[in-house]
Amino acid sequence: xxxxxxxxxxxxxxxxxxxxxxxxxxxxxAELGLANPKFGCGLAQCGAxxxxxxxxxxxxxxxxxxxxxxxxxxxLAGLGTPEKPHPLQAAYVAEQVPQCGxxxxxxxxxxxxxxxDTPKPTDRQIRDALGGLKCRCxxxxxxxxxxxxxxxxxA
Amino acid sequence: MRPTDIxxxxxxKAGGALVVSFAIPGAARGAFGQxxxxxxxLLLPDELDSWIAVTPHGSVTAFFGxxxxxxxxDVAIAxxxxxxxxxxxxxxxxxxxxxxxxxxxGGASGSTGVQRGGLTLRHAAAExxxxxxxxxxxxxxxxxxxxxxxxxVVSVAGDAQRRVSYADLIGGRxxxxxLEWNKQYGNPLLAKGQAAVKNASEYRVVGRSIPxxxxxxxxxxxLQYVTEVKVEGMLHARVLRPPSAGCGPTAIDESSIAAxxxxxVVHEKDMVAVLAEREWDAVRAARxxxxxxxxxxxxxxxxxxxxxxxxxxxxxxxxVPIDKGDVEAALKSAHRIVxxxxxxxxxxxxxxxxxxxxxxxxxxxxxxxxxxxxxHYGRNGVAKLVGLPPEKxxxxxxxxxxxxxxxxxxxxxxxxxxxxxxxxxxxxxQYMRHDGTGWDPKGPAGVYRGRAGLDAQGNVVAYDFSxxxxxxxxxxxxxxDPKDTLAGQLTGSEPKPTIIFQVPSEAYxxxxxxxxxxxxxxxxxRGSPLRTGHLRDPLGPETHFAxxxxxxxxxxxxxxxxxxFRLKYVKDPRHTAVIRAAADRAGWGKRxxxxxxxxxxxxMSGRGFSYTERNGTIVAMVAEVEVERRTGxxxxxxxxxxxxxxxxxxxxxxxxTIEGNVVQAISRTVFEEVQFDRDHVLSVDWASYPIxxxxxxxERIDIVLIDRPDVAASGAGEPSTRxxxxxxxxxxxxxxGVRIRRVPITPERIKAALxxx
Numbered sequence: 001x002x003x004x005x006x007x008x009x010x011x012x013x014x015x016x017x018x019x020x021x022x023x024x025x026x027x028x029x030a031e032l033g034l035a036n037p038k039f040g041c042g043l044a045q046c047g048a049x050x051x052x053x054x055x056x057x058x059x060x061x062x063x064x065x066x067x068x069x070x071x072x073x074x075x076l077a078g079l080g081t082p083e084k085p086h087p088l089q090a091a092y093v094a095e096q097v098p099q100c101g102x103x104x105x106x107x108x109x110x111x112x113x114x115x116x117d118t119p120k121p122t123d124r125q126i127r128d129a130l131g132g133l134k135c136r137c138x139x140x141x142x143x144x145x146x147x148x149x150x151x152x153x154x155a
Numbered sequence: 156m157r158p159t160d161i162x163x164x165x166x167x168k169a170g171g172a173l174v175v176s177f178a179i180p181g182a183a184r185g186a187f188g189q190x191x192x193x194x195x196x197l198l199l200p201d202e203l204d205s206w207i208a209v210t211p212h213g214s215v216t217a218f219f220g221x222x223x224x225x226x227x228x229d230v231a232i233a234x235x236x237x238x239x240x241x242x243x244x245x246x247x248x249x250x251x252x253x254x255x256x257x258x259x260x261g262g263a264s265g266s267t268g269v270q271r272g273g274l275t276l277r278h279a280a281a282e283x284x285x286x287x288x289x290x291x292x293x294x295x296x297x298x299x300x301x302x303x304x305x306x307x308v309v310s311v312a313g314d315a316q317r318r319v320s321y322a323d324l325i326g327g328r329x330x331x332x333x334l335e336w337n338k339q340y341g342n343p344l345l346a347k348g349q350a351a352v353k354n355a356s357e358y359r360v361v362g363r364s365i366p367x368x369x370x371x372x373x374x375x376x377x378l379q380y381v382t383e384v385k386v387e388g389m390l391h392a393r394v395l396r397p398p399s400a401g402c403g404p405t406a407i408d409e410s411s412i413a414a415x416x417x418x419x420v421v422h423e424k425d426m427v428a429v430l431a432e433r434e435w436d437a438v439r440a441a442r443x444x445x446x447x448x449x450x451x452x453x454x455x456x457x458x459x460x461x462x463x464x465x466x467x468x469x470x471x472x473x474x475v476p477i478d479k480g481d482v483e484a485a486l487k488s489a490h491r492i493v494x495x496x497x498x499x500x501x502x503x504x505x506x507x508x509x510x511x512x513x514x515x516x517x518x519x520x521x522x523x524x525x526x527x528x529x530x531h532y533g534r535n536g537v538a539k540l541v542g543l544p545p546e547k548x549x550x551x552x553x554x555x556x557x558x559x560x561x562x563x564x565x566x567x568x569x570x571x572x573x574x575x576x577x578x579x580x581x582x583x584x585q586y587m588r589h590d591g592t593g594w595d596p597k598g599p600a601g602v603y604r605g606r607a608g609l610d611a612q613g614n615v616v617a618y619d620f621s622x623x624x625x626x627x628x629x630x631x632x633x634x635x636d637p638k639d640t641l642a643g644q645l646t647g648s649e650p651k652p653t654i655i656f657q658v659p660s661e662a663y664x665x666x667x668x669x670x671x672x673x674x675x676x677x678x679x680x681r682g683s684p685l686r687t688g689h690l691r692d693p694l695g696p697e698t699h700f701a702x703x704x705x706x707x708x709x710x711x712x713x714x715x716x717x718x719x720f721r722l723k724y725v726k727d728p729r730h731t732a733v734i735r736a737a738a739d740r741a742g743w744g745k746r747x748x749x750x751x752x753x754x755x756x757x758x759m760s761g762r763g764f765s766y767t768e769r770n771g772t773i774v775a776m777v778a779e780v781e782v783e784r785r786t787g788x789x790x791x792x793x794x795x796x797x798x799x800x801x802x803x804x805x806x807x808x809x810x811x812t813i814e815g816n817v818v819q820a821i822s823r824t825v826f827e828e829v830q831f832d833r834d835h836v837l838s839v840d841w842a843s844y845p846i847x848x849x850x851x852x853x854e855r856i857d858i859v860l861i862d863r864p865d866v867a868a869s870g871a872g873e874p875s876t877r878x879x880x881x882x883x884x885x886x887x888x889x890x891x892g893v894r895i896r897r898v899p900i901t902p903e904r905i906k907a908a909l910x911x912x
Contacts, residue, residue, distance in 0.1 A: 002324050004277060004775045013903065015279060018435070019439075020436060020617055022435045026434055026435040026438070029382075029383075029434075030391075030435065031507075032432065033376065035376060035379055035383050036376040038380070038382060038507075038508055038509060038556065039382065039508055039509075039585065040508045040556070040588070040590055041588040041840055041841055041889035042587060043588060043840055043841070043842075045588075045840055045841035045842060046507070048508060048556075061615070066252040075219075076374075076375070076376030077375060077376030077377060078376075079376070080375070081375060082371060082375055084403060085375075085540070089374050089375060092370070092374040093366075093370055093371050093374055093386075096366050096367060096370050096807065096808075096811060097374070098225065098374065099224070099225030099557075099811075099815055100224065100225045100506075100554065100555070100556060101224060101225065101370075101373030101374075101378065101554075102380065102507040102508050102555075102556040102557055104373055104374065104376070105376070107794070108374070121852075126849075127849045127850050127852070127900075128850070130848075130849040131513055131849055131850055132848065132849055133848065133849065134507065134841060134846060134848070135507070136505060136506055136817040136819070136846065137225060137507070137557060137561075137815050137819070138505040138810075138816070138817070138818030138819035138820075138821075138822065138847075139416070139814070139815055139818070140847070140852035141814045141818065141852065141853070141856055142811060142814065142820050142848055143849070145850070148256045152264060
């Protein structure tokens, strides 16, 4: 029982026939072939599958694709490009943040929303906003430096 | 990802564009066989061409048979090769992880990427330079000792117009030159030419903080991981593990997934999987398939009695690697005995994503795309499992969702191969979170006991340390043999665990000193979700949590400052320099211990010291922690780390590596413990296996790098892990006056210990 579903992903219209209960993650990754977001847990516990839905960081692994019909999806690849980087992306490269890098969608799309709403966050605000995300390689110190660099508040 | 056709010859022909800096995407079917087998000379360690190639444009490709798992080892290798060959760093590319292009140097293993893996590359690059100078000498008519090399151009000293480039001398062609090879594969592999390698004083690129280019690909969401590999016609698979360990399926109701398009079951002995053309259909089928499993056989003890089980179970083997003087006699004559026992739980790799692999097994050849850090061994394991000679199997590493040892990637690789063989189609296996956390090989639980004798003046007259636990290798460090994987064990391969444990690694010079270990049998002999395997710094954090906590306990009993006490018994000047560096940077002034001014308020603070060695790398650190009396929360707020791994190749990458080690080790110390009952592992996701999150990351990690250009580079990928747990426990003692001898140091354990105090 599939339905036709239309989305806008990273500025481009996309459509697919899918089980409406299928999580958005499988639509983006398996069906549309995007390299990100990633499957981390399928339980909204880690953040690796994060995308922004109309600007809001959303765990795509538990969001039915039917719930985002017609909405605007931004993935990590849509945040910026090497030619026109988002300040966080530039900061992540400068700070050499990732090791395996599999977790990046969660951290970066969540931090991008934080910086949009709170351009000069305190250390506490950053830590609170990024709560609930996982990074198994332990790059947390570099993440903090990069977010502060992007905000222009780096000590 | 659409795999790209590329052969070794293409690599030689190519300019910069085609040669990628980390791994070659997998070859599609068309190029199959042409790549490894068709290339001349043979891909053997005694061929210089197996290590170094010069393209027609004069750029250099280094073929590295170890791996980088995100810490930048490939950058370090390029730095080493650039210096030995006198070419600019930007002109060196490193190819790794593909059995068609690289010799088996052991994959990522034991922090030996630079220490051992870099050694052969250094010698090969030096030999290539020597041969190029020989050719240049003939061409320019000048003896080699009058030639100089600058960025791949050889010229006559003092006459820069008389010159010839590497590209002109050999670009796009093979050296056809033999090296002396020690006939070993894996970590011990060493191949050398006649050329002497450079002295550290001649390095220009080594020692610089060159960034990783691959970081940008990750940050812009463009990197293709193993989870993105797509092969035409492939099926998506999910596995179904027994709900109770050791219980196979007795009935499978295939009609339960009949409504899911294309979904099918593959079942061989205790291995059960579902496959479908669309991934979501495979996920649904795995949820909905009705399987009847054999009744539980309760192979595990009650979790609360795990460490008693370890104490009481029969020994299946042991060693006493350190036995100096007469410990028993010295203990008898001691004025005072200090004794303590420490416990460590099972821990999971809990990699960021569960493992994924793609395999395409045909009648006479097979392909594997794997995130495993040891793809050469994965190739061998697949070959044995499907019954092909290893040279007919090509494995290609594609970055995976984190790797800190023998994690679930090795199991996924052989699962994919088995399912591809059974279905005759290419198969992509991706585990669900419960497969990854619940069924990866675990770091072993253990019990550690220290006894020390002090004389009347507080001098240590005897030191006795004994470890007892599950072997660290129920499954081998690699997936070289199906018996060491779930696919093998669930389909009848006989496991053969290696019995191996560990003793502390440090330089305390006690007159009477004994350190030994014993192993107890695995709780379930095959297909166990509690089977052990290598997890970052295998037994390092476990052993040194105990040994460095115990050293602090002895120091306290002797009334000595923890740093002064260590310096009293450590004589090796490299070791004492590291201990002093950490103490000095942290501003460690002598004061009573535990902290007399820790306060009566809710937040108590303290500092702790620890020091260890690992295969030539020496680490000392100070942890500063806060303990909340009311909640029991421990915040490891600040670390000061001194680190000596000999010659430093890339300082920034080294600092980032140390930070990652410290943070991951805080997580293991404070949060991580595999939960289980009599027949299940209950830790199956991030809620049941919590790890450190941002709120608990330290405020600051200060790092003192001690560069020793005269000492060969040793490893850095793990050593700073093992010093963390004791530094935290010692700091908690300083803060609270309470000694915690059990990891993880959870709020419940803190509150219970404070209530008892």
